[in-house]
Amino acid sequence: METGSIIMILVFSLLFICSLTYCFMQVGKGGKWED
């Protein structure tokens, strides 16, 4: 596999994992869900 492809796989996998992890870590900080 080309080096560029490997770098893209690593970078974008990390980007999605980190951004989703961050979002889930913030869950609940805005208050409770229920009315």
Added chain:
Amino acid sequence: MAEVTRERWTSRTTFLFAAIGSAIGLGNVWRFPYMAYDNGGGAFLVAWIIGLLVMGIPWLIMEFGLGRMFQRGAPGAFAGIGKKWEWLGWWPVFVAFLIVAYYAVVMAWALRYALSAVTMAWGTGQAAATATADFYYSDILQLSSGPTDFGGIVWLTLLMLAIIWVVMFLIMYKGAGVIGKVAVWTVSIPWLLLVVLVIRGLTLPGAVDGLNYYLNPDWSALLTGKIWFAAFSQIAFTLSVGMAGMYAYGSFVAKKGDINNNALITSFSNNATSFFAGFAVFSTVGFLMSALSVPVGEVSASGLGLAFVTFPAAISMMPGANALIGVLFFLCLFFLGIDSAFFLAHGGVTAPLRDKFGGSLIKWVAIVCVAAFGLGVLFTTEAGLYWLDIVDRAVSFYGLLITGALSCIVVGWFWKPKSLRDHVNATSDIKIGAWWDWMIKLVVPAGLIFVVIYGGFMTDIPEAYGGYQVGPFNGSHIIWLILGVTLILSFVLNKVRTRGEED
């Protein structure tokens, strides 16, 4: 707007699954990977992420937020901004209705293929691989010579379509709570199937070549307008914004529920799924290229051609488990589609109608399902593919982009984006700053108008779309006609008095 008992998501999880399910659809599999390949591979991913951050996420926050703020679907939300803007909420309702009418037919084709895969009806081996186009056009579609040559109804497709709408009715009439619970499954199942397809794809000979086409970056592409057009258009089409439904989905959120973080999770989950689906698609395309000894340009790697011609060809040549992979792939497409169909039919059409006219949920669900099924019959005729192509161009391209741009302009320039920002920030895990106002005022509408002009008007005005001819009208005329009629109907509905609800 009429007072109705508001449907509610039963939990944050069900809302997230419903929103993610509506965003993730067939386009994640059949559009995104090809766009990446055709626009600089990995370089496209960079432009695509920028498009998500500056256009997709701000737009999704706006739609969720307006729905939650006014506790109404798209027309009610715009009526809340000002009665004179209600039509701007109705226009995307027509977009959603027309899309779901043909989207359900594509799902019906996927079901037919899943059944055909059990016996590998299109054959196996290299000879079958070159015959899948015939199977699609002659056996599945029974395609006629043009849009006015309707031939007859393809009865097996009509039967599948009827089954789909019965299932849709049985789930939708119980409201958002049940849709959310069903979405937990209809999102999880295709994800699991995608995992199976990726593993199968990566273990095939030639898979790495396919992945290099998909991912190896050509950085010089970032300096061209084409890649930015492709990235912004992909973002506009992938999040299911501009189709009215996200306003209603936001309106089902509890008054203290989060908006911003849910929009972020929905967006990133959707794009991560696209990225992942690319491995399933291009590993398989790479295998087919290798097996047939043809360059990537000679296999259809996007749209209906990818799903119904290229994938069956690749499946027919796989060294084992052909039927199983075939069934799984087409079930995956079906499940990817069904929660987008819930979203379009329920959030996009049913909820706004019920907001406006009141009445029971079951009544409106029945009306919408029967009407969408009735219109869908057009796409089950032997001329169905031609009409699907024309209507898709009219509503899924122009309708979505134009109503999206106008919505942002109205919110950004004729209303107070700061009041919406304050509203969503009050209950959200993650706060958004004043930058968001400017995204809504400038970046999102500019991006959408760029896509409309660059990818639409520049080709469809000088040339007849698709080369179609229906009496005195060509394909482009029909597109303008559909847009014009739906716009007029939107103004008519704006003028219709809103009635009360007796629940």
